[in-house]
Every structure is written in structure tokens, then in C-alpha cells.
Amino acid sequence: MKKLIALLLIIPLLASAFIFPVTTDASEMNFSVSANLPENQMDKTKTYFDLKMSPGMEQTITVTMTNQTDDEITVLASVNTAVTNDNGIIDYSQTDPKLDKTLIHPISNLTDSASEVVLAPNSSKEYPITIKMPNETFDDTILGGIHFQEKTEKTNTDDAKTIQIENKYAYIIGLMLRQNDTGVKADLQLNDITPTQINYRNVVTANLQNTEATILKDLEVDAKVFKKDGTSVLHENFEDNLRMAPNSNFNFPVSWNNQAFKAGTYRMEMVARSGEQVWRWTEYFTISGKDADSFNDKAVEIEKDYTWLYILLGSLLALLILLFVFLLGRKSKKDEE
Template identity: 30%
Template sequence: MRKLLTILLLLTSINVYRADAADNQVPFSVEPILPANQNSDVSGYYDINLKPGAAQVLQAKLFNPTDRPITIEVSANRAATNNNGLIVYDGSEKVSDLGQVATVQEKSITLQAGETKVTDVKIKMPSDFKKGEILGGLYFLQRPEKNDDNQAMLTNNYAYAIAVRLHRENKQAVKPALSLDKVTPELINYRTGIDTKYVNAAPVTLTKMKFHAEVLKKNGTEALYTSDIEDFAIAPDAPFNVPLMFDNKPLEPGEYVYRSSFTKGKEKYEFEKAFTITAEQADKINGEAVELDKSSNWWMYAIGILLLIIAGLVYYVVRLNKKVKE
């Protein structure tokens, strides 16, 4: 019961996404029309217990409080975990969509000034879904307005999301199935680091996890780079990526070890994977990175200068000996 309450609080806290309007006026509002089989403990989003193969219609009420027409684009997206450990519904993360579960009846809705409309979304529980949950969201995005030249104007992007949680109650608890798929050196937002891909293969949401990761040299004992995220949430039945930044330090070729853990009380999932940074990868990523701190490679420059000095001294001694013999 405590775990369910945590999930409900998480969903309630992230069901709205918006950008501040320049005039502080909300361009539109969306309200879920909760069905008769709605979980009575939840009011801010759809939380429905459905049998395998069962279907029904979800409804949402849209309202335009402004003095001009607006157009809203509607989509149904599967919940995903973003790079910061937050569950999002905007379709920005690369996960499978809700196409087999939810069908949006009107993908584009125009509201006149002061108008209210109700839109329908058909949902159907997969016939082979026996236990766990399907987590997604209905996403409502205002289409940018156009000027007299039919060009999109630079305006605030306003959006609203309503979470949709479909579940099948089962006495047997669903166990998480987390795995670490791969670790790769990457250029992340024009900065050096590594990208890691995890998969939660189970239909269960994980919340309030503490995430820790570190990178070490192979056979090393001291962490070179670390990352910590509090309140990490993991969407069900989906992959997710967690980057680890190298603090603007250049990538150095070599063999490394990546270690990570997700912890919540006595619940703990630990991972370890070896990876290699090749000279080619380091050169390419370092060459494209911005604000790169090259001071960490001072020893390489020092060695280079020392070699030049030694070469010069050798050349001088050879020339001097030659002159003495003459």
C-alpha cells in the first residue's frame, strides 16, 4: 500500500508541463473526466483497473480562456525515464508508443475564444497482459501561432499532460527486472562523458531510488568521475539512459570500469561493466567538445616539452663533438 501511495504521489506531482506565458495568461486548460471505474483514491489523472482485452473510452475537457482561437495537438505517449531520473509523458524519449493501447480520436483540436470541448481517447488492455501496470499519458501541446506571412511566430510553448495508469491487480507482486545494456563514450550536449543504457523489462514503476555511478580505470581503486541522483524514478517496461559527465575533462584512451547502483532501503540493484575508450573516439569527441579543460593533460605537454629539450641537447652535443674532432 505504501508503494502504491508513492507512485500516486509521483504521478500527481508531474502531470503538468508548461512554459510561462509572457502575459501570465494560461492559454488553455485540460481536465480529466474520470470514469466510473476510476480508482477512488486518485483524482488528478486516470487510474483504472482493467481486465485483459477490456476496452473503454477516456474523456478530457479542454477550455480556451483567451480572446483568440488556438489549436491543440493531442498525442498518447508511453511513460519514459529521462536523463535526470524523472518520468515524462511528452514523447521526447525513445520508447515504444501507446499505439496498441490508446487511440487518439482527434489529433488536432481547434478551440475558438472561450470555447470548451470534450475529446475522446479509446484505450484497450492487451489480451495477454496478466499483471503489473501500463503507464502512459495524454499530451496536449499548443500549436505555434502564425503571422500574416503564414510563418510560425516565436511564442511560449505551452503543454499539459495527464497520466494514464492501467493496471491488473494480482496477488503476486511484480518484481523489477533491471539490466545494464551498454556503456559508450559520447559527446553529450557538446561535453565529454559516457552514456549508459538501462532497461526495466518488468511492468512495474520504481520510485524514490537513490542512484550512484562511478568510472574507474581498469584495476583501479579510485573513482575518476561520479554521479549521484536523489529521487530517481523508473518507468515500467522501457529502456532509459543515464549519462555520466566527465566535468569538461578530455577523454583519455584506455580501459575503464563503470559501476552503478539503484537503492531504496533494503532494495538494491548493482551493476558493473567494462568499457574501452579508443584513441579515435577520444580525438573525435574531444575535438567537438566545448569548454574543454585541457589542464588535466599538463603532464602530456610537459613530457612533450622535455623530449624537445632532450632532443635539442643531444643535437647540440653531437654538433659540439663533431667540431672538436675537426
């Protein structure tokens, strides 16, 4: 199942399964970045920002950017709100993600910084980011990442004057904001269950939502699909080592195993675990005939259902047998006469 989802979601950069590494292929980079940790850094052994700030506090932090080449380069920079992608990974790479309705303070709204930085050959420059903490108090975490990519020009072969942005590798430095040491307990909710497709293959997705301002770690999810009142498992998926950003959601997939959707009502039984916390749900969902036909028409490598053909052939065989018996009976009757 992981391979199926990865086919759709492969992009040049995904944040690592660890919370805050600097993510990159360093051999492909023309520049480097380093966080300058301030005095209010909560854990000075970390290489990312983990800042304790009071309500309403304003602070400017810096990242040292170094051009390691003999050419001038331009770096695209942004402070991105952490979300959870559909691989169940915390993602810091999206500049304009769809945010969860429970997220009150996206980190991108609390910061101000330049979107482009020009670095002279073999030089270093400080990149400042101004942070304005919300005035109201809150517990636990506001989470994001400072995202750096080199800006490159790619000439379109159809139009030499067309300039396109091509970004292949990036650095991400984590940015975590807290007002105190008080944590909150995670609360996971199951929202809509929806028939859809991933990479042109039929799946049903269950939207899982972390409604609290805390990172949900080491999450295991086990989902099984039955007919409405059935006892046999039709489809299932188990994933572990998932992580969710604070106040975020993602779509957990259950593959239909290259089978056609059939209209009807189904039951999903799901169990999720993180540490000592366990959530259990039993939810019903419906696949309409219209949706089934639409997705089946677009699905690839789908296993065809030949039940109707078997019924037709069986019916024809039965008719032939009856006809044979009838004709044989008439012949026997004539012979007797």
C-alpha cells in the same frame, strides 16, 4: 552533473518528478483541462486516470476542455507512452519516443482519439479517448499521459507564407491502466557503457533498463570509473530521486570533468538502490583511439594535456645540460694541456 545534463535536455515541457500532476504554467494557458473520472477509477482522490479494466475490455473516457478566451483556439492532443528521459524523469511529452524492447503494450497503441480539437470562444467541449485493453492478462501497469498543447501560428520572417507550429506550454493528464491489484517486482539491468558527448562535453553513459511493468521510484544511482585494474576513482556521479517508467531505459551519465578522453580499457562500478532493492555491477568498457580523437576534437572547455610538452622541454633541458658538461669538460682538458 545535473546542470550539465539539463543544458542538453531543456525543453518547454517535462513531466514532473511526481507521478501524475497536471503539468503547466497556468498563467500562460488559454485553455484548461479536467479529467472526468469513470466508475472503474481505482483511486478517486487522484486527478489523473487510474483505471482497472478487464482483458479485452473497451471503454471511452473523456476530458473536459475549456476555452477561457474570446477567440477560437485549436488544441493539439495526443496519448503518449511514458518513457524515461536522460534526466532520470518519467516523460509523457513525446509523441513518438524510442520504446524499450521489453514494452509489449505501448499505451499509444491501445487508444484512439482526435489529434486536434477546435474550441469556440468561452466554451467547453468533451474530448473522448477510446481504450482497448489487451486480450491477454498481465500484472501491474501500462503507463502514459494525455498531452494537450495549444496550436499557434508563427510567421517566418524569411517567408511570410510559411506556417510553423510553436508549442510552449502544455497540460498532461496521466493515464494508468491495470487489470488487477497485483504488482510486480522491479528488475534493473545495466546495458551498454558508451563514450559520447552531452552539450559538447565528454561523458560516458551507462544504459539502465527497467525490464518490468512497474514504476521504479526513489531510485539512487552511484557510478565510479577506474582504469581497468586501477584503485583510484577517475570519474564518478551520484544521483538520487530518479524515477523510471515501466519497461523503459535511459542513459545515466558520468562526466569526464572537461578532460580529454584517453584510449584504453576502463572499469565501471555501479550501485543502484530503490527501497530495499539493491543492484550492483562491475563492467569493463573500452574507449578507442578513434573515438577519443573524434570527441576530443569537438569538445569545448576541454583541459589540454601538456604532458608531451613537459617531456619535450625536459628532454631539451637534459640535452643542454649534457652539452654544457661536455663543453666544460673539453675546456678543462685544454686548460690542463
